[in-house]
Amino acid sequence: MDVLNVITLLGNFLIVPGLTYGSQLALGALGVTLVYGVLRFSNFAHGETMAFGAMITILVTWLLQASEISIQPLPTALLAMPVGIAVTVLFTLGMDRLVYRYHRERKASPVIFLIVSIGVMFFMGGLIRFIIGPGDQIFFDGTRFILKAREFKETTGLNEGLSLKMTQAVTIVTAIVIVALLFWFLNHTRTGKSMRAYSDNENLALLSGINPNKVVLITWVLVAALATVAGTLYGLDKSFKPFVYMQLLLPIFASAIVGGVGNPLGAIAGGYIIAFSELILTFAYKRVVLYLAPEGTEIDSLVQFLGTDYKIAVSFIILVIVLIIRPTGLFRGKTL
Amino acid sequence: MSFLLGQQMTGGYGAADILHDCTIGVERGEIAVIVGPNGAGKSTAMKAVFGMMPLRHGQVLFDGEDVSGLRPEERVKKGMGFVPQTHNVFTSMSVEENLEMGAFIRDDNIQDSIAQVYDLFPILKQKRRQPAGELSGGQRQQVAVGRALMTHPKVLMLDEPTAGVSPIVMDELFDRIIEIARLDVAILMVEQNAKQALEIADTGYVLVQGHNKFTDSGEALLANPEVRRAFLGGV
Numbered sequence: 001m002d003v004l005n006v007i008t009l010l011g012n013f014l015i016v017p018g019l020t021y022g023s024q025l026a027l028g029a030l031g032v033t034l035v036y037g038v039l040r041f042s043n044f045a046h047g048e049t050m051a052f053g054a055m056i057t058i059l060v061t062w063l064l065q066a067s068e069i070s071i072q073p074l075p076t077a078l079l080a081m082p083v084g085i086a087v088t089v090l091f092t093l094g095m096d097r098l099v100y101r102y103h104r105e106r107k108a109s110p111v112i113f114l115i116v117s118i119g120v121m122f123f124m125g126g127l128i129r130f131i132i133g134p135g136d137q138i139f140f141d142g143t144r145f146i147l148k149a150r151e152f153k154e155t156t157g158l159n160e161g162l163s164l165k166m167t168q169a170v171t172i173v174t175a176i177v178i179v180a181l182l183f184w185f186l187n188h189t190r191t192g193k194s195m196r197a198y199s200d201n202e203n204l205a206l207l208s209g210i211n212p213n214k215v216v217l218i219t220w221v222l223v224a225a226l227a228t229v230a231g232t233l234y235g236l237d238k239s240f241k242p243f244v245y246m247q248l249l250l251p252i253f254a255s256a257i258v259g260g261v262g263n264p265l266g267a268i269a270g271g272y273i274i275a276f277s278e279l280i281l282t283f284a285y286k287r288v289v290l291y292l293a294p295e296g297t298e299i300d301s302l303v304q305f306l307g308t309d310y311k312i313a314v315s316f317i318i319l320v321i322v323l324i325i326r327p328t329g330l331f332r333g334k335t336l
Numbered sequence: 337m338s339f340l341l342g343q344q345m346t347g348g349y350g351a352a353d354i355l356h357d358c359t360i361g362v363e364r365g366e367i368a369v370i371v372g373p374n375g376a377g378k379s380t381a382m383k384a385v386f387g388m389m390p391l392r393h394g395q396v397l398f399d400g401e402d403v404s405g406l407r408p409e410e411r412v413k414k415g416m417g418f419v420p421q422t423h424n425v426f427t428s429m430s431v432e433e434n435l436e437m438g439a440f441i442r443d444d445n446i447q448d449s450i451a452q453v454y455d456l457f458p459i460l461k462q463k464r465r466q467p468a469g470e471l472s473g474g475q476r477q478q479v480a481v482g483r484a485l486m487t488h489p490k491v492l493m494l495d496e497p498t499a500g501v502s503p504i505v506m507d508e509l510f511d512r513i514i515e516i517a518r519l520d521v522a523i524l525m526v527e528q529n530a531k532q533a534l535e536i537a538d539t540g541y542v543l544v545q546g547h548n549k550f551t552d553s554g555e556a557l558l559a560n561p562e563v564r565r566a567f568l569g570g571v
Contacts, residue, residue, distance in 0.1 A: 190436075190440075193429070193433055193436060194440060196428065196429060197440075200427060200428045200429060201423055201425075201427070204420070204423065204426065204483075205437070206408070206409055207408060207409060207418060207420075208412075208437050208440045208441070208483070209409050209440050209441035210437070210440050
């Protein structure tokens, strides 16, 4: 019984949130990895692209809510997401046209691109705060829980409850669908293969008649779509606040690099590794210990490896360790 | 006039010219080989013919048409194929995907062409699902040649196809190249293994410091005592 309680406890506070957060990071890291693999620079504006996509989705969600259109029990934001993706794609392509293309034509070094993307990041951050403000925005509606902790306790008779929020289920399912679509696209379509070829060997791709402008265009479309989905899912699950997306940049980059930057499979693995590390190291194991320890044991502390305040440090430390021990990442990155 | 002709080419990458009034040509169904000492401009001449290096003087004629102003990928569409010396396969992609990318400019069915390449290089059929980066040097060269053949080029240009492969594999590759030439393809290649290459060549060009030093049939060059002494390691 105690063991079952422990499993439920861990399931509720570690596994389900870890899968959710990991899916969000994986989607974010996929975007970073695509830009790196094809355009060959680290896109620091990716966090803001996520925020931008989420913002458009929120605005459309409000519009839909005001006209009382909904897809109960699912959140309305899912309905608004295609519009968010479309607008973000246009915005990203505009940014490429106005900013990145100039440097691409001059064959600027990756460092220049990186600095330029930081500029884009600040610009987008400002724009987002102008449009929607710096505060918290709540746009979640629909059914809150698929599985309630209290109901779970009543049916199973356990002390601990397992709950599954709608946003968590939506996040995990959407991430699986999006990743499956992306891999199908990259591995089984002509355009997807040409993207991989371009990422693998640019000169040979040009010799084979692959149009670099088209590859760049498709990449930005995919990146904008991934960013919007990741940003919206994160906003649904936690809450939308522009500042948080900038902070997300560190775990997202850590995910991409841990998995091997430029490698989509690595980005996904990295996302879950970072998410679970953060949760495992900052989880308070007090109740787990109490269940497993002999009856009557008393513990004063929370039995935590790290305080939750240090959550962000976890991805930073993992990043440093990976860069020292295996700089190419788990899956040996560099190409799609 | 030759089917493919780089006429009186002069040019280089920077201020100094590498090629000086250099002429190279090849007929359909024949093999032309460019040999010469290191730094003679062999690869440069090849790149100039393919449009990867700007020319100050001279022109490139392909099937009677002046293609000097075309970019390399446009020359591919005209019917020229090029196999670079290094980085000539997509290492992370499977053999079959490499061939598919070679045919990227084609909109028709490419299965027949893939089958032809597999007929020419049977080992590739076995390895079709394997990433090209995991293959041996000789197999990789086969993938590289196969990739270039996917557009059914009328001219196939090979930059040192046997660099870094064992003598047995080299003979094997040369045999395949002769087979390709028999399909009425013009073959222009740069070779370090001058003696073996001239043995299969219809025409040989010996370049020295960007000049045409000797131009003759492969047989005649091999028989020429001066060429033997200076470029083929004596006797």
